[in-house]
Amino acid sequence: MAFWLFKSEPSNWSWDDQVAKGDTGEEWDGVRNYQARNHMREMQRGDLGFFYHSQKDKEIVGIVEVIAEAHPDSTTDDDRWECVDIKAVSSVATPVTLADIKNEPKLADMVLVNNTRLSVQPVTSDEWKIICDMAGVKT
DNA sequence: GCCAACGTTGGC
DNA sequence: GCCAACGTTGGC
Numbered sequence: 144m145a146f147w148l149f150k151s152e153p154s155n156w157s158w159d160d161q162v163a164k165g166d167t168g169e170e171w172d173g174v175r176n177y178q179a180r181n182h183m184r185e186m187q188r189g190d191l192g193f194f195y196h197s198q199k200d201k202e203i204v205g206i207v208e209v210i211a212e213a214h215p216d217s218t219t220d221d222d223r224w225e226c227v228d229i230k231a232v233s234s235v236a237t238p239v240t241l242a243d244i245k246n247e248p249k250l251a252d253m254v255l256v257n258n259t260r261l262s263v264q265p266v267t268s269d270e271w272k273i274i275c276d277m278a279g280v281k282t
Numbered sequence: 283g284c285c286a287a288c289g290t291t292g293g294c
Numbered sequence: 295g296c297c298a299a300c301g302t303t304g305g306c
Contacts, residue, residue: 150304152303152304176289176290177289177290178289197303197304197305198303198304198305201304201305241305258287258288259287259288259303259304259305260287260288260289260302260303260304261288262303
């Protein structure tokens with residue numbers, strides 16, 4: 144079981160949009176970055192991830208689950224790009240902001256802090272646990 | 283709205 | 295294969 148973080152600009156694809164898809168889930172398409180794609184290739188069904196709103200909110204707002212492993216991205220003919228499908232699992236009780244994360248010394252090494260531009264990131268199990276505590280999510 | 287950081291492209 | 299130029303992302 145691995146943990147991830149999915150970043151999205153809410154004006155493009157928000158947590159509400161994701162929740163509206165229910166258990167059907169949705170492709171995490173549109174990624175055009177090799178590092179992010181490689182992370183998606185490593186994902187397995189049942190892996191969990193944080194759903195992070197970039198730009199305006201800058202906070203983790205929900206938990207998602209990988210429901211389909213990497214497959215060609217249907218939004219392009221370019222076969223370099225793949226994506227996984229994810230579904231919303233639950234909203235967090237307390238959104239965890241980027242500022243909260245930066246204020247927590249244990250999270251100083253998070254990719255979110257050090258490589259702000261990467262849209263799909265790995266999260267360690269320690270980081271997962273700490274953030275779930277902060278968010279009021281039971282693990 | 284600005285700007286820094288980073289990834290990608292393309293000329294050589 | 296290197297590196298300058300460019301485009302995009304995202305925090306502030």
